[in-house]
Amino acid sequence: MPSPEPAFPRLAAIQGAGFLAVALFALGFQLWLPRVLPGPADDRAVAEVLAREAQPGDVVLLHPWWTERARLFLPPGLPIIGYFGDEGDSLLEHPRIWVLSQPRLPFTPESSFSRAFLPGRTPLGAERRLGPYRLGLYRNGRARPVRFSAAEALGNASASVDAPDQGRVACVREGAGFRCPGGARVEASLHEVLYQPTRCLFVLPPGGPGSVEVTFHGVPPGEALRFEAAIVWEHAWKHGPHLTPLNAELFDAGTGARLATLVVEPGTEGFVAADVERAPESLRIRVQSNNAGERETCLRLRALGHREEGG
């Protein structure tokens, strides 16, 4: 029976020692990993702190972003943010952020997280160690009071479809949204935009030159407006000659003046945004795309107050 003869026996012996070292490292890793994973007592400890100390408006940010098991045991009603890329989220509706991290998990670099998360954030007290968890509270300097949100104000809005051959036809209210001619739809719902779950004004345009129009009254005048548009889910990534850009326009419903225009080209993932310095009292959003296929639109229109003191 043949047995391979090493050309360089010493090198082969070193290789054997190397293999042994690798195997011992692998065994060590497997013994170490369970020790950095949290247990039920750790979960309870975190939940108790948050149940005791969290305030309305607080949010929990998970680090690493995928540690969503926390949704099982954190206090109900406390928003939890955990999506790919969430460290860069300004979380502008939340003045305080609890960062629930597991820094000892493999490939959980603090530096890149801190680089994206820390600017504009101030620690409020020392980070707590609860088993493998670290729980830190931060003041969110990027927060802005939200004075108006189109998604939340849809109940008092009106909607219509404006088509060149049919004129303006009112949409029918259906539940919390509207059903419109030509298959168009408007509703306030949760959707994913580039992995980020977000509550937004979900609009299906009718296609062709026609557009969906949604009109809001009672907008707090004088506040700054942020207008954002995106195509939801995988439809955003899709591209090709059969898909057409999505045009979203914002008007002063009182004067008809155009305040902002957003164009979401096929293949654009994530929100495109425009800021308007001062909001009028009533607003109209118009959404159009020549080919309505896969143009499932997520719109955010918010009137934002000034940054809070100390932010």
Next chain:
Amino acid sequence: MSRGPDRIDRRIALGLFLGGFALLWATEAAVGFVRDESVYFAAAEQVVRWLRLLLQAPGRAVSDPVTTQAFDFNHEHPLGMKLLFGLSWQLLHQASGWVRPAAAFRIPAFVLAASIPAVLHAWGSVLYGRRAGLFAALCFLAVPRHFFHAHLACFDMPVAALWLLVVYAFWRAETDPRWWLWTGLLFGAAVATKHNALFLPAVLLPFTVHRALQASAGKPAARSLLEQLVAALALAAALFAVLALLLTPAGLLRGWAFLSPPTAVVGLLGGALCALAVRLRATDEGTFRAVAPLLAMVFFGPAVLYLVWPWLWYHPVDRFAAYLEFHATHVHYAWMYLGHLLREPPFPLDYVFVVTALTLPISLLAPMATGLSSLGGRAAAAVLPGRWRRPGAASASEVLVGVNALASILLISLPDVPHFGGVKHWLPSMPFLALLAGRQVQLAGDALGAWLAPRLGRLPQAAVTPLLAAVLLLPAVTLTAHVHPYGTSAYGELAGGIPGAASLGMQRQYWSNNVTGVLGWINQHAPRGARLWLHEVNGLSFRDYQRNGMLRPDVQPANGPLDADVAAVQYHQEFREQEVAVWQAFGTTRPVAGLYIDETPQVVVYQRP
């Protein structure tokens, strides 16, 4: 001299086969159904229905309309394995009730998967030594993802086994009589299993040419017959080129009837090759053995495929072309890789290498990688000019192993080839890497033993290699046991394990099968008659979970979150919208249960409040 293993190694190989088979069967019940598996179950049942018809009304069963209707379902894959799955199901479940349906379907796959360690030992023990063969055998099945795929009534592990068997037979054929015939028959079984096997002749052709040139050196009669073989093939290729030019390739396929010029070319070529092969055997047995395996593959490959796949019987050319077309233009499913969702080509060239490195236990990756690179170095050394040549140059047999270790990896690395599905698509490479790992561990262990023995007097030198092998296998076995039955979620230490891979932005799991992790909770807590949405689990799998006793029979399948009482969402980066849709429909972001492996969410369960 025969290349067959000796009596002891044959017994070890048999033990490995039986042990592997028993282990797979014993651990099968917990393994969920991957997205395609229930489709293959259904296709296998369809085969059985047709076989019953064949017994009752043979004339009708073999007619064009009936074969078309019977085998149209899932015609994107040949029938070989589905025929075995169906026969096993009929025999072991339907007729006897000995095992549950899923186990009955899967048993033929266990047989093929268990043959891999057996063949690795049989080959490795002859090529490198007993300990090398044994390590190769054990290390292949110790990889968590290999162990998982070995359980499935699918085609990836069977085609990996048959690829190995074909190459092993091809290797044996050089010295052992009749193995050329086995090469051809096994290749027929391989192409009747999955389309990967169609690349085997191209992989083995250079070795055939090399063998033939060596065997016929100094034998003018044999060399002349070889030249005539090549001339016959070249003439046939030229005639096909002319026909394609005259008729266009599409026209050539469309007009290819039983009595037509292309059939005549194929018939004449077949006749010529047979006649030349017979003369070659009579002239020089060595040269015949060099070319006979490939010739047998050329004959038996199409013949077996055609015989076992009635869908081809009346329309062999256009349906085979449609089959190839399906795979050549396969849809690209989204797949997460280092923080990027791969959705369309060109895919990164490094994908296959990186995924292989991240999913293998590092204690097995190390000997595989050093074995391959060592072989590369020794193969290069073999072609160096005399004074540069070093001892230990690679033999042609080793180059055969090395080329097959890389063939599937390189093939799937092509940027336009679909990359979803992960390691299962280049599984045929892995047994050969295991073989190289076996050599490397034996060599390194022996050298380490020789170095240690004088220093550690009480340690027998011969014990070092088995000890090293055991220490190398231990982390892999531990990881496999830890992650079973969720093998498609497994990542090695280089990735930082499963949580590290999640942070690196790697694909979390395959589709469908991990749902077994939450079926227990659903069975216990779902209201009676609840409407259940099992995200990414198709209707056939839903039925299979119920008929295999894994899901309560009163639970009803829901079409989506809107009509569901309970939803089990699989964590895939490309499906985030669907989990958000559950939040929207149920009015909550709080799950009630889930499958979390080392903290990573795999399947998350929501219940409508």
